[in-house]
Amino acid sequence: MKRLRLPNAISIRRRQPVPQDLNFTASEAVLKRRSLQSSLITFGSQPIKLLMGIGATSILARLLTPTDFGIVAMALPWFALMESVNSLGLGTATVQREHLDHRQASTIFWLSSGINLALVVAVLLAAPAFAWFYQEARLTAVIPVMTLGIASVFLSSQHQSLLARQMRFGVLTLIEVGALGLGATVAIGVALLGWGYWALVLQLVIYQTAQGLGYWLTCSWRPSRPEKLTQLSQDIRTMFAYGANLSGFHLVNRVGIEMDRVLVGYVNGASALGLYSVAYNWAYFPFNQVYLPLINVAISGLSRAASDREQYKSQSRQILMLMFGLCLPALAFLGVCGQGLLLLLLGDQWMEAFPIFQVLVLSVFVGGFYRVTKWIYLSTGQTQRQLRWSVLHTPVVVAAAALGTQWGPLGVAWGVTLASLALTYPAIAYCLKFTPLTIADFVESVWRPTVASLAAAGILLVGQRAMGLPVNGMLALLFSAIAFGCAYAVTFILLPGGWTEVLGAYRDLQMLASKHVDISP
Secondary structure (H helix, E strand, O other): OOOOOOHHHHHHHHHOOOOOOOOOOOOHHHHHHHHHHHHHHHHHOHHHHHHHHHHHHHHHHHHOOHHHHHHHHHHHHHHHHHHHOHHHHHHHHHHHOOOOOHHHHHHHHHHHHHHHHHHHHHHHHHHHHHHHHHOOOOHHHHHHHHHHHHHHHHHOHHHHHHHHHOOOHHHHHHHHHHHHHHHHHHHHHHHHOOOOOHHHHHHHHHHHHHHHHHHHHHOOOOOOOOOOHHHOOHHHHHHHHHHHHHHHHHHHHHHHHHHHHHHHHHHHOHHHHHHHHHHHHHHHHHHHHHHHHHHHHHHHHHHHHOOOHHHHHHHHHHHHHHHHHHHHHHHHHHHHHHHHHHHHHHOHHHHHHHHHHHHHHHHHHHHHHHHOHHHHHHHOOOHHHHHHHHHHHHHHHHHHHHHHHHHHHHHHHHHHHHHHHHHHHHHHHHHHOOOOOOHHHHHHHHHHHHHHHHHHHHHHHHHHHHHOOOOOOHHHHHHHHHHHHHHHHHHHHHOOOHHHHHHHHHHHHHHHHOOOOOOOO
16 A cells, blocks of 8 residues: 655645734733833843943044035935835834735735835936935945945835834844944044045935845744735735825924925035034933934834723823923023033034024924824824824924024024924824813823923022022033932922822833733743
């Protein structure tokens, strides 16, 4: 009797994709603990990233000139616009969607790849036009090289989204820190060799390329063969609509965010743009150290809680308190001591940037309140409303910045700041209209860190003047930072409900340390 052979079964088994869990589901307690753990992992790495970022910037600011920074700053807004429509928002749709299977993930990957390839080719072809716009011939070489970095980000965006979906933020953080260190090391070495603005170009390209490789290698998921567009399922079409609205918002909103630098570069040239760009980056530095790492944590956690109104409100309050409890005091401190800090870190050649910096710190302090509405829009699936608001918001910001060009870079900074002051409340009210959160919920989450930050800044300012303390010097800044921190903590606790918030944060940390809840995905 012949033995049965099963070549077909073996062949079929080999063609099957490796089973992979693309979803993360959990109870309220597990979800809350996982969100807390993700937040702590993210913020635990911030001191390392902070030291690396400040150290690299301080060294490069002394090795390079404002013009070097300005040349790279001329190219960055256009890459930011391209990244704003990365995959037409399908990466965020991947994180936000409640259930995702391998076939859907593969379809999204191939759709994203085609969209991103078209974006990369378009920017490469447009490089001479950018050089003509700014009257800066060096951009014809800078832009193609910078395209290598953004292409790496695009190729790995699906893998990054899947890691975020599974709330593997420890892996994401490790990749980011390693890529940041590698890019900074290469940039400093190249700057010491006298390569000028190419140091900044290579810093960005190597950082993005290392991130892309890290995401691809650490995420075990691989796409299957592409399907015909006519075979797209209704789920994919729904995700595509979600992502298209999100990309429309990102594109329109990014125009408003980047147009001030485009106008400064066009009207005032590379040197003025270098000063404005450095002032802008340092003004946003404390905010971005909190906001950017929390984006994926917030969207992933809130999306998992969106089906339960009370759970969503609880998670939102926790994340908003963490966000503003950390970034607002840092911004308030910069408002008082920022000039001395930048003089210490960057040197005398950047003194012209200090007035611009102070105005932009005010803009960030106020504008941060409506920047976080992005989390609420995305987690509740309201990307269409988000797009509608951006169409109203962006023309106001662009018009204010354009009007400010009559007074140079400082006038542009004031234009952006006044627009932020005027638009903050309407932006928040419009966002919350059809969500579980109310204006009262939002205010309850942010008013204590706001009041405590402003009070601490006022106490520090009065104390400096009364005691005649210098605003410059490392020891003076260290003393001021300690005094500000103590004033902020005491004021926060003394405010109504402040001590209750501190106890709640302590209980959350205790829950996180407990071994009774399994948080494995």
